[in-house]
Amino acid sequence: MIDNLTSDNLFITLVGPPNSGKTTLFNYFSGKNYKTVNYPGATVDSAVANLQKKFNINASLMDSPGIISLNPETDDEKIAVNYLYKHPKLGKPDLVIVTVDSSQLSRHLYLAKQIINSKFNVIIALTMVDILEQKGFEINEDKLSEIIGCKTFKVDGRSGRGIDNLLSYINDNKISFKEETILNNHSANNNTDDVLLLYKEIEKIEDECLVEIEDKKNINLKRANKQLNLVTNKFEKKKCNQIDARTVKIDKVLLHNTWGLVFFFLIMSFTFTSIFWFAQPIMNFVSYIFQNLADEALNLAGNNWFGMLLSNGIINGVGSVVVFVPQIMILFLILGILEDSGYLARGAMLIDKPLSKIGLNGKSFVPMLSGFACAIPAMMAARTIPNRRERLLTIFILPLLSCSARLPVYTLLLAFLFPGNKAWIAGIVLAAIYLFSILSSILAAAIINKLNNKVIKAQDNSSFILELPAYRRPEVKVVAINMWHSGKLYLQKAGPIILVLSICIWFFTSFPNIDPKVNTDNISQEQVNELKDSERLATSYAADFGKIIQPVMTPLGLDWRVGVALISAFTAREVFVSSMALIFKVTDSRGSLMESMLDAMKNSKIGNTEKKLFTPSSIIGIIIFFMFALQCLSTIAISRKETGSWRIPILQLIIFSGLAYFLSFVAVNGLRILGLS
Amino acid sequence: MKTAADLKHGEKVIINCVNSKHPSAKRLLEVGFTPGQEIELVNRSTFNDPIAISIRGTVIALRRSDADCIIIA
Numbered sequence: 001m002i003d004n005l006t007s008d009n010l011f012i013t014l015v016g017p018p019n020s021g022k023t024t025l026f027n028y029f030s031g032k033n034y035k036t037v038n039y040p041g042a043t044v045d046s047a048v049a050n051l052q053k054k055f056n057i058n059a060s061l062m063d064s065p066g067i068i069s070l071n072p073e074t075d076d077e078k079i080a081v082n083y084l085y086k087h088p089k090l091g092k093p094d095l096v097i098v099t100v101d102s103s104q105l106s107r108h109l110y111l112a113k114q115i116i117n118s119k120f121n122v123i124i125a126l127t128m129v130d131i132l133e134q135k136g137f138e139i140n141e142d143k144l145s146e147i148i149g150c151k152t153f154k155v156d157g158r159s160g161r162g163i164d165n166l167l168s169y170i171n172d173n174k175i176s177f178k179e180e181t182i183l184n185n186h187s188a189n190n191n192t193d194d195v196l197l198l199y200k201e202i203e204k205i206e207d208e209c210l211v212e213i214e215d216k217k218n219i220n221l222k223r224a225n226k227q228l229n230l231v232t233n234k235f236e237k238k239k240c241n242q243i244d245a246r247t248v249k250i251d252k253v254l255l256h257n258t259w260g261l262v263f264f265f266l267i268m269s270f271t272f273t274s275i276f277w278f279a280q281p282i283m284n285f286v287s288y289i290f291q292n293l294a295d296e297a298l299n300l301a302g303n304n305w306f307g308m309l310l311s312n313g314i315i316n317g318v319g320s321v322v323v324f325v326p327q328i329m330i331l332f333l334i335l336g337i338l339e340d341s342g343y344l345a346r347g348a349m350l351i352d353k354p355l356s357k358i359g360l361n362g363k364s365f366v367p368m369l370s371g372f373a374c375a376i377p378a379m380m381a382a383r384t385i386p387n388r389r390e391r392l393l394t395i396f397i398l399p400l401l402s403c404s405a406r407l408p409v410y411t412l413l414l415a416f417l418f419p420g421n422k423a424w425i426a427g428i429v430l431a432a433i434y435l436f437s438i439l440s441s442i443l444a445a446a447i448i449n450k451l452n453n454k455v456i457k458a459q460d461n462s463s464f465i466l467e468l469p470a471y472r473r474p475e476v477k478v479v480a481i482n483m484w485h486s487g488k489l490y491l492q493k494a495g496p497i498i499l500v501l502s503i504c505i506w507f508f509t510s511f512p513n514i515d516p517k518v519n520t521d522n523i524s525q526e527q528v529n530e531l532k533d534s535e536r537l538a539t540s541y542a543a544d545f546g547k548i549i550q551p552v553m554t555p556l557g558l559d560w561r562v563g564v565a566l567i568s569a570f571t572a573r574e575v576f577v578s579s580m581a582l583i584f585k586v587t588d589s590r591g592s593l594m595e596s597m598l599d600a601m602k603n604s605k606i607g608n609t610e611k612k613l614f615t616p617s618s619i620i621g622i623i624i625f626f627m628f629a630l631q632c633l634s635t636i637a638i639s640r641k642e643t644g645s646w647r648i649p650i651l652q653l654i655i656f657s658g659l660a661y662f663l664s665f666v667a668v669n670g671l672r673i674l675g676l677s
Numbered sequence: 678m679k680t681a682a683d684l685k686h687g688e689k690v691i692i693n694c695v696n697s698k699h700p701s702a703k704r705l706l707e708v709g710f711t712p713g714q715e716i717e718l719v720n721r722s723t724f725n726d727p728i729a730i731s732i733r734g735t736v737i738a739l740r741r742s743d744a745d746c747i748i749i750a
Contacts, residue, residue, distance in 0.1 A: 068704070068707050068708055069707045071703070071707070073704055103734055104733060104734045104735055106709065106733055107708065107709045107733050107734075107735065110707065110709075191697075191703075192695070192697040192702055192703055192706055193697075195703060195706040195707055195711075196706065196711060196712070199706070199709075199711045241715070241733055241734040242734065243719070243731050243734060243735065243736055247736075248719065251719070251720055251729075251736075255720040255721075255722070255729065257686075257720075257721050257722075257723065257725075258723060260722065260723050261722075261723040345738065348738075349722055349727050349729065349738040350722050350723060352722065352726075352727050352738075352740065353722060353723070353724040353726050353727070354724075356740075362727065362738075461700040461701070463700070463701045463704070463739075463740060463742070463743050464727055464738070464739060464740045464743065465701065465704055465705065465708065465737060465738070465739045465740075465743055466737070466738045466739075467708070467735055467736070467737050467738075468729055468735075468736040468737070468738050469735070470735075
């Protein structure tokens with residue numbers, strides 16, 4: 001994707017405080033559509049892209065997490081500062097574009113000035129000029145350029161206004177940017193006195209460059225006032241530091257002293273229930289298409305091994321996972337809207353006090369929320385938590401939150417428990433499962449917090465300092481594209497694994513006895529097929545392996561077939577569904593893929609007995625197993641990477657998977673004692 | 678000694694100084710809480726902690742324990 005660095009290829013780094021319009025600008029330059037999130041650390045990793053061809057400049061562009069200053073306090077800031085000085089692949093930037101929110105000039109110039117003082121080649125991009133104008137002020141950019149010591153441009157990353165000027169300046173000065181410069185290491189001097197001195201300098205700059213827009217009506221009045229000495233300097237300053245009026249109004253409700261937390265829980269509940277209800281009709285449709293495809297394939301290829309591979313192995317295996325794409329996309333749509341609106345920081349603030357009681361931080365909220373999508377980005381998002389202990393504790397509990405890969409599993413199992421006209425209950429139970437995953441993660445955090453130093457070392461100075469950005473209307477295009485991407489990513493991540501595993505599982509459940517001899521006297525063709533299917537499976541390689549794991553599965557009221565599905569789920573949880581579809585041979589029934597899967601599950605018996613394999617209690621057992629078990633290799637790998645050792649991932653694997661087995665055992669046998677089969 | 682943690686809802690004051698010994702002092706200075714700036718308590722969370730304070734045209738949420746190092750009188 002990135003061209004090799006040639007001598008005329010510029011390496012430009014984008015730097016800016018959180019909420020300064022950095023990612024919007026990056027998207028405009030690169031033509032990509034990264035999500036801009038009103039939350040620090042939203043760009044947790046750096047992204048590199050080429051400048052779009054239409055701009056006619058050969059350049060690589062890097063976007064990195066927002067930073068407040070060059071003195072990092074959190075890991076995401078550390079990465080951003082390190083990457084600014086030296087990108088691992090691209091090295092030192094030829095040019096740094098610092099985004100500065102014009103309506104918060106002094107706060108954002110602070111970082112810009114630090115970077116200029118570090119002797120980078122700097123251009124300042126002044127964003128949100130319109131918001132400053134609404135407040136009645138504008139920036140004299142020539143004067144600002146002159147005083148601060150670098151070129152400044154007013155730009156708008158959404159419309160592209162002003163960016164031409166910036167680019168033509170870059171183009172004209174390409175050669176001078178390439179000249180070797182020696183950087184000052186900023187971290188050498190960073191005590192509080194330095195901060196104060198720098199702010200004094202910036203306030204002076206602000207005073208000189210910020211000019212009030214004089215509309216004609218006011219000019220005369222102002223002259224008169226000046227003569228009477230009514231307009232004081234203090235008054236002007238106050239006006240440009242007013243906070244967004246609409247935000248103040250919304251926060252009166254959403255950050256209300258008593259109702260704020262109630263609204264918070266309402267918003268969260270709506271998010272989780274809607275995943276189920278909104279997606280249901282679309283899922284039924286996709287499911288129906290795949291079932292027809294599988295039937296067609298079997299008809300066309302004939303009832304031989306190739307036909308079975310095509311319809312059972314490939315179409316049903318892949319289809320059973322594709323069915324859940326709508327749900328995943330709706331989950332990401334709602335998360336995207338929440339993120340883009342600016343509510344996340346408020347959520348973090350509202351939940352800080354309760355979370356601090358159990359050793360977490362308000363800043364754990366965003367990682368936990370993304371944990372409902374996937375634990376991997378969630379663990380990376382935990383980098384925004386400054387206190388190491390709180391950060392490790394957050395990472396520790398993240399696998400308990402119900403990630404989107406578990407959604408297909410729950411949906412299938414709940415559809416079994418609540419068939420037909422009881423389906424609405426499934427939505428409520430799913431919301432309850434989500435709620436329970438929050439509770440269990442909180443409980444886990446509280447317990448580990450009590451165990452104190454034994455698991456995660458204590459560390460002092462826990463703090464919570466977070467900007468509450470102005471609310472804004474979520475950009476439909478960005479949210480929609482992000483939703484589309486997450487669906488695509490889900491398929492890309494799970495797709496190949498599922499395809500390969502589907503074929504493997506099909507092979508191991510069909511061979512060596514692909515065409516078993518059965519007694520065909522006095523029975524219909526349908527019965528012959530059924531008999532052949534079960535005979536083929538019973539003499540397959542998977543069955544041989546199954547005998548080894550059977551003792552582990554029996555206490556849970558299950559047999560080896562579910563065991564094989566559970567083990568295959570370790571590559572990715574959603575594989576469980578496709579494995580089930582394969583093992584329980586979902587074909588030749590009318591209706592949708594989901595329906596025939598449920599039919600097959602209803603009719604399956606344990607071994608040669610007449611006892612049903614899937615009963616309410618055994619299904620509840622599987623659900624409980626999935627709620628706790630850490631069955632995701634990628635999560636284990638990222639946990640190792642983010643915590644810096646194997647200690648935490650191994651503890652997570654043993655504790656959560658052990659707990660899953662134990663609780664599932666207790667639930668199944670408890671329910672059976674109570675009389676629920 | 679009155680600090681920003683003692684502010685009432687809607688109360689506007691000028692920062693006098695920041696206790697540089699407090700572990701959060703540097704970060705608070707960096708986000709803009711410097712002496713001479715006007716601040717206002719604009720929102721409180723349900724448990725009265727954290728609080729939201731307006732500064733230099735934006736709003737910062739912070740715990741009372743962090744606000745304690747911003748001295749206002």
